Each structure stands twice: as C-alpha cells, then as structure tokens.
Amino acid sequence: MKEISPSTPEEPTHAKPDDVLDPDHIVRNHIGWMLSLAKRTLGGNKDAAEDVVQDAFMSAFRSLGSLENPDNIKPWLRRITINAALMKIRQNKRLAEQSIDEHLPEFDQLDCRLEGRWSFLASAEDVQENQIQLDILNKAFSTIPESYRIVLQLRDIEGYGTAEVASILDISESNVKTRLHRARSALKKILEPLLRGEIK
C-alpha cells in the first residue's frame, strides 16, 4: 500500500488561520470525525481507531509546516488519517480473512439470477431520518470483509478514482473494480432487510 498524496481541493473553515493551526484547536475541532473515519476504516475496532487517531495527529504535527493553505486542513487530515489506518491494517495482517462469497448474488443452474421480488425499496431519506437504520447501515459496512470494505470506502465514500485506489493499495485497477463490485453487492445483500422495509 502506498501513501496517499496530497491533492484534493478543499472546503474552507471559518476560523482564523492562527486558530486553525493551534494544536489544541486542531485536536478538539477534528478529533471527532477523524475517530469516526478511523473506526469505519478499521471495521468498527474502537481501540485500534484511537491508536490510529493518535498516530495521525503525531504525523500531522510533525508535518504541519508542509500545509501550505490552512483552509486545506480537513482534507489534509483526512488523508493522514486514512494513511495511518491503512498502516495499522498492514501491521495487523493477521487472521485469515472472512469470505465474501456468502454475500454475493446467487444464480440457478441456467445462470438466471435468484432475486426475490422487490415490492418496496427504502429511500435514502427514509434511512437518513431513522437512527436505528443508520446504525444498521454502519454495522453492515463493518460486516464486509476488510479487503473489499477498504476499496468501497476509498472509491465510493472518500471519492478516489480507480487508478488512485489501485496505487494506494498496490493492486491492479481490474482488481479494484472486482473488489468494488463485490463489496457493493455484499452491502446490498446485507442491507436487504432494511431496504425492503422489514426493519422499522
């Protein structure tokens, strides 16, 4: 896996530059979303996510001088957090990964899809307004095996292109596409009860 290079445009913050670069301000203002991001990248592991956030802040403080525009601090910290999380994942390369096969589409012997009829499909607004369903969505995301979940996160959530994800994870672009499609298919299958309105 390679480090993500700083290149993304930024949303402005409204604090004065001096405040933005104050360590206390940086930590208190950004630690919440950084912790969420690290936790999601690590599949919900809270302790590991706290380690990652600490590592990310240390890395950020060491290279704060390289941040040319204080308005860019959030995407800059975002990339640092993702790098720290990927580093953690590499360090812990570990248990045999869970198979994704059980979450993939099924076909009969004529290669026809086995898919129950959908008489209802929940909208994003339905889910957005329901905390229980939001929690289910977060949990579903964590259920996807790591090597697939990371591709889904980098491409669909963080918005990196296929080539960038391939470079970050040091895998081929076709491998990124395969993993992305399988991860999306798995997410769809895991979310079926919620999407079908069976969970209120």
Added chain:
Amino acid sequence: MCTETKPSPMRWLKGQMLSRMQGMITCKEFENFVLSYLDGELSPTQSRVFRMHLLLCRECRDYLCAYERSVELSKLLLQEPRKPVLDEVPEDLIKAVLAAKNSKP
C-alpha cells in the same frame, strides 16, 4: 455461486432464451457488466445488450435498483458523521494526543 434449485418452466424458458439467442446475455454475464455500466464505460454494443437484458429480466432490474440504492446510501450517509461527535470522543484521548504533542515539540 450456483444453487441446485430446480427452475420452473418459465425460468427454464428464460434461461434458454438468454443463453442461446443472439445478442442476449445470461444474468451471470450481466453481473460482469454492472460496474462498467454504472461508470458509463460500456461500448454502444455492450450497452445495447445490457439494456436488452434489463428489459427482459425482472430479477436483474430489481437487483440493479437495490444495488444502486445501496451505493447511494453508503455515499450519502457514510461520507461524514451527520452530527458533531465530540461528546463521543473520550476526553482521555484528547489529553493523550495533546500530551504527546507537547512531549515531542
């Protein structure tokens, strides 16, 4: 993944049609085109074959709708925490980060 479920006569007919007729693809082959279709990367011919399959196959239409909705949900709701989560951050963690910063100027 393939199950041993015996197809109904209608499904058998559909399977035969999709696998044997010129310009048709099976659901399994359709699966290989989904990502490229959504990324707008299919050639005009591939796109025509893909859309023809969608027209004929209720299962793949339903599947694709739910697939796209899952992608939409994950993009919309997981991109950012919806509300400030500072109250969920252990104060100990904030102190530890600041202490580490101060010990390594």
